[in-house]
Amino acid sequence: MNKLALRGCVITTLAILLQSVPVSTVFAETINQGAMLSITCAGCHGTDGRSTGAIPSIAGKSAQYIEKAMMDFRDDKRPSTVMGRHAKGYSVAEIKLIAAYFGNQ
């Protein structure tokens, strides 16, 4: 997101808070390569990486943790059932984007 948009975002937020208007709010997620690579993970790990079942959540973990986990799965340094098969499908640069996406949740 560019700085202008970010500034506008803050101003809009403040404007709404100041006026105390009851509004139905939603957050538009930014389209970028990180989102494209990451949203498909939600099928197993839940929307935004928040799993409610037996598969671990990704949300709440740091980007560093996620990057290391993905790299270890990819390089067969960490045992897994299915993650090794997935992680091998991504380049180092892509793993960094995925880690940044979920690390910022």
Next chain:
Amino acid sequence: MNNNITRRRFLQLGSGLLSATSLGVWSQSGLTAGSKPKTHRVVIVGGGFGGATCAKYIKRFDPSINVTLVEKDKRFVTCPFSNLVIGGLREIDSITHDYAALKTNYAINVVHDEVVDIDVVKNSMALKGGGSLSYDKAVLSPGIDFLWDNVEGYSENDIGVIPHAWKAGEQTTILKSQLEAMANGGVVVIVVPPNPFRCPPGPYERASLIAGYLKQHKPKSKVLILDAKDEFSKMPLFTQAWDALYPGMIEWVAGTDGGRVTQVDAATKTVFNELGDPVSGAVINYIPHQMAGTIAQKADLTDASGWCPVNQKTFESTRHKNIHIIGDSAVAGALPKSGYAASSEGKVCAIAIVSAFNGIAMPDPSYSNTCYSLVGKDYGISVADVYRYEGDKIISVKGAGGISPEDADDSFRRAEALYASGWYQSITQDIFT
């Protein structure tokens, strides 16, 4: 969702005092204050794994888009895990979902009706209940329909006696009831169609879980699979599991060994292969040959194959502009006809549509698939792959993906059974909430 505005832009909807115009609508291309923006309209046909996912993710990426989801049923019963219902491991209520959260959480207009015709020139759809819907872009995720004519003697009128159970719901219950009513020692015949068909490992998961039920309740019974093909999805894993869990209970007949069924006699519960050999069963589950959903055929979106050719990056039809097809109906390169793939396609399609409306470059698409099959209560196997768009096709990434290892131990199989249930929990949460 959290309030992290460095990643997510804040929009407000539905306020009478702060109109979109006075604030400026934050489209994906940035702030466009001062001019009243055009409200883009998307109509999505089919509220299953592809369509419902696409609706939700369009709204996540751009809540200003008006999204209408047309789905015949008020409650959606998933095909994934319907084999667990048939095998007695789950109740059908646990695989039944509704659209309340999509309406409330994402302001998606859910219309319970059926699209009977699409005017691809005027961009409008006629509804069975009367009325019509106009769209700027449409997404069709109609799933499959059956090629009744590809077999003699079987039609829609026979599905109460010989269920296909390849669309979940009442059909699932019929098959389950027939198994429960069957005497100990009966033969259950599963007839499997040729490729391509919905859920490639599905028939073999079904055979496994039926065998599981029979082993417990009717141990003299058997499952006979008559297959149109000579090999099948996750074949070494299934056959290994059958030997381990259900020795002697499941017999698989390959297409070239007489497995191709060309005739069905519902009255005597008998099927005939291409040589004319009859096979009778106490229960027959005939899974018909398949094609794209009827509405796709009607709207001239299918080719000679019976499926819908699409631009595999955006899923826009190659036959008509502004209509995207996702899920089982689409020809999606190396992606299988699975619920997970349909959902993944729904997300890529959502990004394609939002990018186009907002005039931004679509990122390089990335797709994935993860399918678990439960072979026994504590015995799971999986196939997983990562896919990319290369040339003009979706290809699976070399060196990644594949099926569960053949030499895995019991704890690995138990873990995959556990993850299968976690998968179901997550994917249905991702789609319907």
